[in-house]
Every structure is written in structure tokens, then in C-alpha cells.
Amino acid sequence: MTDLSMTKPPLLKVEHLTMRFGGLVANSDVSFVANSGEITAIIGPNGAGKTTLFNCITGFYTPTVGRMTLRHPDGKEFLLERMPGYRISQKASVARTFQNIRLFSGMSVLENLVVAQHNKLIKASGFSIAGLLGLPSYTKAEREAVDLAKYWLDRVRLLDFADWSAGNLPYGAQRRLEIARAMCTEPVLLCLDEPAAGLNPRESGELADLLTFIRDEHNTGVLLIEHDMSVVMTISDHVVVLDYGRKISDGDPDFVKNDPAVIRAYLGEEEDEELPPEVANDLPEVAKRAEEGA
Amino acid sequence: MTAISVSPPRSIDWPAILKEAAFTAFVALLLTVPLVGLRTVDRPTGLGLETRWNEVIAAVGLVFIGRLGLCLIREGQAGLVLVLAALAAAAGFFIQMPTEALRIMLIAGGAIIAIRAAIAVRTGRSKLTQAERDKRMDRIAAKVQHASRWLGPIAVLVALVFPMTPLADRQLLDIGILLLTYIMLGWGLNIVVGLAGLLDLGYVAFYAVGAYSYALLAHYFGLSFWLCLPLAGVLAAMSGVLLGFPVLRLRGDYFAIVTLGFGEIIRIILVNWYQFTGGPNGISGIPRPSFFGIADFVRTPPEGTLAFHELFGLEFSALHRIVFLYYLILVLALVVNVFTLRIRKLPLGRAWEALREDDIACASLGINRTNMKLAAFAIAAMFGGFAGSFFATRQGFISPESFTFIESAIILAIVVLGGMGSQIGVVVATLLVIGLPEAFRELADYRMLAFGMGMVVIMLWRPRGLLAHRDPTILLFGRKKDSSGGPAGGTAAAGGEGIAGGRAK
Numbered sequence: 001m002t003d004l005s006m007t008k009p010p011l012l013k014v015e016h017l018t019m020r021f022g023g024l025v026a027n028s029d030v031s032f033v034a035n036s037g038e039i040t041a042i043i044g045p046n047g048a049g050k051t052t053l054f055n056c057i058t059g060f061y062t063p064t065v066g067r068m069t070l071r072h073p074d075g076k077e078f079l080l081e082r083m084p085g086y087r088i089s090q091k092a093s094v095a096r097t098f099q100n101i102r103l104f105s106g107m108s109v110l111e112n113l114v115v116a117q118h119n120k121l122i123k124a125s126g127f128s129i130a131g132l133l134g135l136p137s138y139t140k141a142e143r144e145a146v147d148l149a150k151y152w153l154d155r156v157r158l159l160d161f162a163d164w165s166a167g168n169l170p171y172g173a174q175r176r177l178e179i180a181r182a183m184c185t186e187p188v189l190l191c192l193d194e195p196a197a198g199l200n201p202r203e204s205g206e207l208a209d210l211l212t213f214i215r216d217e218h219n220t221g222v223l224l225i226e227h228d229m230s231v232v233m234t235i236s237d238h239v240v241v242l243d244y245g246r247k248i249s250d251g252d253p254d255f256v257k258n259d260p261a262v263i264r265a266y267l268g269e270e271e272d273e274e275l276p277p278e279v280a281n282d283l284p285e286v287a288k289r290a291e292e293g294a
Numbered sequence: 295m296t297a298i299s300v301s302p303p304r305s306i307d308w309p310a311i312l313k314e315a316a317f318t319a320f321v322a323l324l325l326t327v328p329l330v331g332l333r334t335v336d337r338p339t340g341l342g343l344e345t346r347w348n349e350v351i352a353a354v355g356l357v358f359i360g361r362l363g364l365c366l367i368r369e370g371q372a373g374l375v376l377v378l379a380a381l382a383a384a385a386g387f388f389i390q391m392p393t394e395a396l397r398i399m400l401i402a403g404g405a406i407i408a409i410r411a412a413i414a415v416r417t418g419r420s421k422l423t424q425a426e427r428d429k430r431m432d433r434i435a436a437k438v439q440h441a442s443r444w445l446g447p448i449a450v451l452v453a454l455v456f457p458m459t460p461l462a463d464r465q466l467l468d469i470g471i472l473l474l475t476y477i478m479l480g481w482g483l484n485i486v487v488g489l490a491g492l493l494d495l496g497y498v499a500f501y502a503v504g505a506y507s508y509a510l511l512a513h514y515f516g517l518s519f520w521l522c523l524p525l526a527g528v529l530a531a532m533s534g535v536l537l538g539f540p541v542l543r544l545r546g547d548y549f550a551i552v553t554l555g556f557g558e559i560i561r562i563i564l565v566n567w568y569q570f571t572g573g574p575n576g577i578s579g580i581p582r583p584s585f586f587g588i589a590d591f592v593r594t595p596p597e598g599t600l601a602f603h604e605l606f607g608l609e610f611s612a613l614h615r616i617v618f619l620y621y622l623i624l625v626l627a628l629v630v631n632v633f634t635l636r637i638r639k640l641p642l643g644r645a646w647e648a649l650r651e652d653d654i655a656c657a658s659l660g661i662n663r664t665n666m667k668l669a670a671f672a673i674a675a676m677f678g679g680f681a682g683s684f685f686a687t688r689q690g691f692i693s694p695e696s697f698t699f700i701e702s703a704i705i706l707a708i709v710v711l712g713g714m715g716s717q718i719g720v721v722v723a724t725l726l727v728i729g730l731p732e733a734f735r736e737l738a739d740y741r742m743l744a745f746g747m748g749m750v751v752i753m754l755w756r757p758r759g760l761l762a763h764r765d766p767t768i769l770l771f772g773r774k775k776d777s778s779g780g781p782a783g784g785t786a787a788a789g790g791e792g793i794a795g796g797r798a799k
Contacts, residue, residue, distance in 0.1 A: 058658060089660030096658050104651035107644075108766035115648045116659050121641040131640040132633070138640075142768075150770070162770035185659055 009071050011036040011221040017066030019052050026052040028245045039215050039222040041232045044242035050225045058096045059085035090119050095187035097178045099194045105167030112166050113149035116184035152180040172203045189221045196228040208235045306369050315361040322357035326350045356403040363407045367414045376411035379404045435763035442718040457617040467616045469732050476728045478627035480708040480720035482677035488715035490670035491650025493550040496557025497705055500530045500675040502697035504682025509577040519583040519687050530679025531672040538671040564694040576693025583687045591615035619688050630677045639767045646670050711752050713759025
């Protein structure tokens with residue numbers, strides 16, 4: 001791990017990220033790196049602060065403390081915590097999906113994918129002026145956008161449904177469409193928030209194939225929040241484990257699987273764990289009172 | 295509702311029906327006594343109360359009979375009710391009644407119940423659930439929308455030819471201008487409400503800005519209409535941006551309230567800035583438009599200029615100017631329409647619709663929400679400004695009275711009743727909302743009653759608007775002949791199911 005990051009600067013470097021909501025600390029001093037062409041999984045029990053971490057990276061929250069550096073393959077660097085939300089996708093090319101699917105459900109599948117290429121297209125349409133005049137430069141840009149959309153629709157096996165309204169698709173298809181939509185923004189980092197939630201085992205398998213494809217063929221860094229361990233452990237190159245907002249483990253899947261800290265977080269403490277002294281001292285007293293009461 | 299189609303005719307439970315009808319009549323009594331029965335009148339001695347018990351009795355009686363009719367329809371006696379209601383309406387129409395109110399209520403009430411019964415007779419036979427009926431209605435909306443491809447140009451052609459027919463007298467042309475003004479405003483507001491999904495309750499403010507821009511520029515600087523028209527648009531767009539900056543971060547209801555406030559602020563400024571705007575007295579003597587700055591519509595032009603009729607060698611007619619105004623507003627309205635139809639297929643329009651669907655997902659795709667919303671606001675405001683300066687030049691007199699909240703409400707009603715985002719829906723709704731009250735001007739006070747009833751009926755029958763149906767702006771496979779209810783129809787049908795489900799509860 002270490003010598004690899006020495007030779008190749010990481011795609012995303014999160015340092016000392018802390019996010020507080022009033023008194024609640026959702027993330028506390030989280031640091032990790034994610035590399036291009038790798039799938040980095042973020043796992044942890046419910047309420048561990050995974051989605052908050054995502055919201056910080058994708059600009060929905062501004063972290064209280066910490067730095068997030070995104071480095072494009074061409075060497076451009078972005079400090080994500082200083083950018084307003086929409087710019088993170090527009091300039092830094094970070095795309096995301098949502099835990100509860102957020103498609104434009106009244107619009108058609110193809111429209112969803114074309115809207116995703118908004119920034120490219122609005123420039124080509126001369127901020128609508130060239131588009132209103134029907135200049136060929138825009139027509140060409142739109143054709144290219146449709147071609148890209150077609151490519152991804154084919155990838156996620158939704159090509160036949162291109163003209164359907166997105167809200168009418170079955171659940172699994174909606175999940176795939178959301179990933180396709182995120183990929184249509186041509187991101188360097190794709191953040192997926194529980195993409196396998198609600199999928200059956202066959203669909204999960206397909207999802208794993210799709211994510212490996214995105215990693216290998218498009219050299220995109222994938223950041224993945226997932227509860228489905230069969231998916232996480234088979235496709236991840238690197239796993240980060242959070243619990244109560246802190247990072248408790250970080251490494252390749254085999255290392256994390258056997259890390260005692262992770263096992264404790266997921267399965268709880270061992271039986272013979274010692275009680276804190278003040279509780280232990282009070283126990284006979286409490287038992288006596290209970291007896292008297294009965 | 296589903297009871298109509300499910301239950302076969304059975305013995306009628308008269309006591310229960312009578313009880314229900316009596317209860318409804320009692321509620322009607324409680325409502326009509328203060329609303330209809332008492333009326334304040336301005337007397338020389340001060341404010342006085344006038345009672346109108348006849349109307350109250352008529353209303354309560356009508357509600358009682360109407361409820362009875364509805365219950366009978368539910369019990370499967372729709373045919374009988376249909377005949378009786380139709381008879382009542384006919385009786386009201388042909389036989390002299392003691393009071394006018396009774397007669398109108400008889401006609402209106404009888405007609406509504408007859409329509410309801412007729413619907414029950416029809417749908418009672420076809421055993422459809424509410425969801426299926428909604429789907430069918432949506433297919434009809436889709437058909438109308440597809441038909442608008444050829445229906446649209448025909449309508450435009452009819453509108454173009456209309457002033458040349460002998461039918462076109464002063465009154466009809468005036469109604470035509472009024473309708474076209476509201477159609478233009480409806481199309482303008484449709485950009486904000488229908489496409490971008492921002493509930494703007496103060497659209498009339500931009501209308502006012504446009505009207506006062508022209509009136510004041512003409513009054514103080516003597517600028518001509520043709521120079522002021524674009525200026526009014528620019529000023530209205532600027533006021534839209536000005537309002538937009540602080541409020542666009544708000545969402546939903548909060549946003550609506552602020553726009554409502556903005557509408558009122560503009561009106562109150564106009565009322566109170568007496569030295570500049572003339573306050574409640576308004577501005578009179580606003581110059582009429584010339585024929586593109588070439589000729590005026592006057593009988594005897596000043597020295598050295600030509601009048602319109604001289605230019606074309608026609609006999610002078612006061613109608614020329616009206617016809618010109620008619621064509622002017624027709625062109626303005628069509629500009630808005632063409633703009634909206636085109637912008638929907640451009641990234642800006644798609645981004646608006648995406649914002650309406652899911653604003654957070656838009657941010658995650660790198661769409662600058664503020665700029666998109668500001669653009670929608672400014673463009674809609676600009677069209678409102680155009681309409682406003684047209685209004686000022688047509689009336690020749692404006693005052694803050696013309697820009698009250700009720701105007702915003704009517705324009706919004708047109709957009710919502712027509713089906714949000716539907717261009718043809720705006721036209722149909724304008725014909726209903728503005729055209730019907732104009733057509734029934736003789737009914738005086740009762741035309742607002744008819745207006746209200748129309749709104750309630752539409753909202754019961756088509757809760758998402760008359761022609762709520764959305765076609766994708768881009769198709770991969772083109773339009774298939776056989777799948778009118780397939781991909782395209784699916785959009786609204788899904789929503790329709792949701793509503794039907796909600797109503798069944």
C-alpha cells in the first residue's frame with residue numbers, strides 16, 4: 001500500500017475530516033486515500049457516518065475540520081471542501097448516486113442521461129442562444145450526448161427502455177440507471193451510496209460486474225458504501241471501516257475481514273468483557289433493591 | 295367512487311339517504327347564511343345589512359336535492375337521476391321562475407347533476423376502477439397533445455383569419471385580445487411553474503412592472519411604444535432577477551409566500567409613490583401604439599405625418615387599431631409559445647424540468663441550480679413585462695387596481711387547470727377561465743359562482759389539470775404508432791395512480 005501511494009499520488013486524499021452537527025459528531029478525524037482505477041469500499045454499521053462522509057466529499061455538507069484533495073490524472077488538484085456543491089461535479093468531476101434513488105422520474109430514461117451532460121451541452125448551445133437559433137454546433141453536441149447515453153444504456157442493459165419514463169422502471173433498473181446517469185457526467189471519481197440495497201443476488205452480481213467494468217475500462221476511481229458484504233469483499237481493492245464516525249480499520253479486504261476491531265464493531269464485544277468498575281460495584285446493591293421490591 | 299362500478303342495483307335505503315341529504319343541506323345552510331344571506335350595503339346613513347333569504351333557501355334546497363341525486367346515483371339509479379335533473383334544468387330554462395336566482399340555480403344545479411349522472415351511467419357500464427379511468431383520461435390528454443401538432447397551426451390560422459371575417463365586431467375582438475393576453479401570461483408563467491416547478495404567486499408583479507415601465511417612460515420621456523416594448527421586457531426581467539437572488543434558496547411553500555409578498559410590494563409601491571406613479575389614480579393618456587412607428591391610427595393625422603388608413607388607402611375605421619392590437623398580442627403570445635416549445639428541447643429547458651423533478655439530484659450532476667432558476671424567473675418575467683406594456687398601450691390607462699393578487703391567482707389557475715407544463719392546456723384553460731365568464735356576462739354576480747363550480751369540477755375530474763401529459767423531449771426510437779399508452783403515456787399514468795390511491799382512502 002505505502003510504496004504504491006509513494007509512486008502514484010492518490011486520486012482522493014481525505015485528511016482529518018471531522019463533521020459536527022451541533023453536539024453530534026458524525027465523522028471524527030477520518031483520513032484515507034482512494035486511487036484511480038480502484039474500488040474503495042466504505043463499510044460500517046448503521047449510523048457510522050458513511051453517508052455523511054459522502055455528503056462531505058460531494059459537497060452537500062462543508063466539513064467542520066479537514067481537507068479533501070482530489071487530483072485528476074492530468075495533475076490538476078481540487079480542494080473539495082472549498083467548492084460549492086454543484087462545482088464538485090462540474091469542475092472536479094465527482095459523480096454520485098443516492099441511497100434512496102433520486103432519478104428524474106417524470107422524465108424519460110434517455111432524458112435523464114442527457115440532463116446529466118448538462119454542462120457540456122449548455123456550452124454547446126451557447127447558453128441556449130445557438131440552440132434557439134438551431135445552429136449545427138448544438139445539434140452535433142446533442143448527437144454526441146445521445147451517443148454517450150446510448151453507450152451507457154447498453155452497458156446497464158436499458159437500451160430498450162430508453163424512451164420509458166424513469167419512474168416506471170423496476171427498482172433494480174432504476175439503480176442501474178442512476179449509475180449510468182452518474183457515469184454520463186464522465187467522472188474521475190464515482191461515489192455510490194449503497195447501490196446494492198434492495199437488489200436480489202443475481203442483480204447484485206451484475207452490479208459487481210458493472211462496477212469492475214467501470215474501474216477497469218474507464219479507469220475511474222469508485223468509492224462505494226455498501227452493506228452487502230458479498231459485493232464488497234469480491235470487488236473491493238481497498239476497504240475503509242467506520243464506526244461511530246471514526247475510522248477503525250483500513251486495508252485490503254482480507255486484512256479488514258480478520259481485523260479484531262472490525263469484528264468487534266460488527267458482532268459486539270466478547271462475553272467475558274469486564275464491566276466498568278462503577279457499574280460492577282453497584283450491581284449487588286441493585287440486586288438487593290430488586291429483591292426487596294419484589 | 296368505486297362503489298358505482300362494483301355494486302349492482304339494490305333496494306334503496308331511503309332513511310339513510312334522506313339523513314345524509316339533510317345533513318349536507320344543514321352544512322350548506324351554515325355556510326350560505328353568512329356568505330350569501332347577509333350582504334353589506336353602503337347607505338347614506340352608513341354601512342347597512344341587507345338580507346337575501348330567497349337565495350339562501352334556493353341554495354339549501356338545491357344542495358338537498360343535489361345530494362339526494364348523488365346518493366341515488368351511488369345506489370345505482372343514475373338513469374332516473376339523469377332524467378329528473380335534465381328535466382329540472384329544462385324547467386329552469388323555459389318556465390318563468392319567481393326569482394332570477396332560483397332560475398339560475400335550477401339550471402346550473404340541474405345541469406351539473408345531470409352531467410354527473412351521465413358520467414355515472416357511462417362509467418357504471420364499463421367496470422373501470424378509478425386508476426384505469428385516470429389512465430384513460432391520460433391517454434385522451436396524450437391524444438390531444440399529439441393532435442396539437444396539426445391542431446395548433448389550424449388554431450393559429452383561425453386566429454389569423456378571424457379579424458378579417460365579418461364576424462369580428464368590436465366586442466368579439468376585445469374578448470379575443472383579452473383571451474390572448476391571458477394566454478400569453480399563462481404561457482409565460484408556465485415557464486416558471488410548469489417547467490421549473492417554482493410556485494410563483496406574484497407573477498402579476500412583472501406584468502405591472504412592464505405596464506408601468508411603458509406608461510412612465512412614455513409619460514416622462516415621451517418614448518414610443520416600439521422602443522418601450524423591449525425596455526419593459528428588460529426592466530421586468532431585471533426585477534425578476536432582483537427578486538430571484540434572495541428567494542431562490544427557498545423551497546416550496548416558503549418560496550410561494552415570498553413571491554406573493556413581492557407581488558403585493560410592487561402594487562403597494564405603485565399606490566403610495568404618488569408623485570411618480572400617480573398613486574391610486576393611475577396614469578391616463580398612455581399613447582396608443584403606432585403602426586410600427588410609420589403611421590398612427592387616427593382620423594386626422596398631424597401635419598406632415600400619415601395616418602394608417604391613408605398609408606394603405608383605406609376608409610378610416612376605429613376598428614383598425616383594435617385589429618392591429620389583436621395581431622400584436624397574437625404575435626407576442628406566439629413568440630412565448632415558440633420559445634417554450636424550443637427551450638424544452640434545449641439543455642436549459644431540460645435542466646428546468648430536472649429541477650422540478652429533483653433539485654438535489656441536479657446539484658449532484660453539476661447543474662448550477664441558482665442560475666437555472668434565475669434564468670427561468672427572468673425569462674418568464676420578461677414575457678410578463680411584454681404583456682404588461684401591451685396591456686398599458688391597449689387600455690390607455692393603468693392603475694394599481696389592475697395588478698391585484700386575484701390576477702396572479704387567475705393566471706396561476708389557468709396554468710394549473712390546464713395541466714402544468716402543457717402549452718395547449720393553457721389555451722383550453724384560458725377559454726374556460728376567462729372565456730366562460732365573459733360569455734356569461736349577463737349572469738352578473740353568478741358568473742363567479744359558475745367560475746368556482748368549473749374549478750371544483752375540473753379538480754375533481756382531472757386533479758392534475760385538464761391536459762396534464764408530458765412527452766419526452768428526445769426519443770431514441772422515434773414515435774411508435776401502436777404505443778400511445780406505452781412509454782409516453784406512462785409518465786402521467788404513474789402519477790395518476792398515486793392520486794387515485796390517495797382519493798380512494
